[in-house]
């Protein structure tokens with residue numbers, strides 16, 4: 001578990017210099033994605049989790065559920081944002097495969113570093129590099145479908161921008177992420193030897209400070225011979241009543257998963273944040 | 275791209291279109307309530323500053339009367355009202371204060387709270403925030 005030690009060392013190093021505070025503006029910490037990092041539902045964003053600004057730290061706890069025709073995915077995650085610059089996260093995914101009566105679990109360890117720019121101020125969008133180290137714990141089905149490995153690391157670059165008064169007096173948010181991944185179905189069906197480059201995009205319009213509606217698209221690799229993997233999409237409503245709590249409800253279309261055709265259904269995420 | 279995304283896009287445009295009609299023709303200044311409205315916003319902001327220990331600390335040596343007048347004048351000028359800003363430049367005024375990103379965001383949060391209390395329309399709030407956000411580079415110390 002050297003991962004943990006490194007993470008704790010970084011935390012121990014930075015904590016004394018920072019105060020737990022929430023100076024950043026409402027909703028700028030995003031929601032918690034299914035991979036545990038600050039983002040939308042299916043894509044990580046360039047934003048840092050929680051509401052900590054420079055000199056502060058924050059973070060989020062989240063529960064998520066995706067319920068589609070033949071699958072249910074449950075996610076628990078915790079993330080810490082430091083200095084509005086670094087983010088570390090851990091999440092546990094539990095996929096129930098209803099037709100087979102079995103579960104596939106996966107752990108995702110995430111890290112993010114903001115490289116340049118700012119979500120709101122200045123011309124440059126906020127640019128962030130991130131990684132997700134994933135370890136699949138139930139490789140029975142993935143091996144049967146031809147997956148080569150039980151773990152893998154996704155690397156990505158994300159750019160995010162919020163335009164105040166962007167369209168018709170409303171604030172508009174957009175994020176694009178370029179991901180280099182070897183994962184089949186985000187790793188829940190194991191990993192390939194080779195990575196592939198895929199793109200993800202999210203847009204949202206804030207009706208007011210508390211309500212945002214938007215859509216996301218996530219391109220997926222399709223590297224397993226035995227089954228097809230489709231791109232994902234969702235449309236969401238996010239509610240940020242205050243900086244402590246957020247809820248996201250989405251309708252999601254995930255296409256073919258592990259040989260089961262056109263999976264669609266609901267996504268709900270509840271987040272506590274600081 | 276799935277068809278439902280197009281549908282969603284239309285719905286989004288429709289909803290924002292319906293809820294987001296700015297009062298056409300009115301200047302932003304008028305949408306904020308003109309002179310009286312801006313005065314109320316500045317007064318509200320002063321209360322917010324007084325209540326926030328971190329922000330308040332920066333104002334200990336400030337001539338509040340002047341600050342109040344200059345800020346009202348500047349908000350008027352920046353929202354296309356009938357004023358000319360006669361105060362010091364944003365860079366000169368704030369550089370020595372070493373304003374942090376957190377302090378800037380806290381003041382923006384305060385301003386939003388005040389505008390909500392004053393029941394300023396969301397579109398007008400965002401338009402003012404957009405114009406003030408453009409000053410971020412001059413105000414926050416790098």
Ligand code: HEM
Nearest residue numbers: 329332333336344345348361362367373377378381406409
């Ligand atoms: C867009 C945001 C801001 C605007 C439009 C603004 C505007 C102004 C104006 C018009 C003045 C008076 C200048 C003069 O006396 O000639 C002023 C002074 C001042 N501002 Fe700001 N300001 C902003 C952000 C901030 C922030 C974030 C802080 C710190 C929390 C801050 C702290 C001060 C202080 C302490 C003074 C008084 C300086 C003195 O006493 O000499 N301002 N500001």
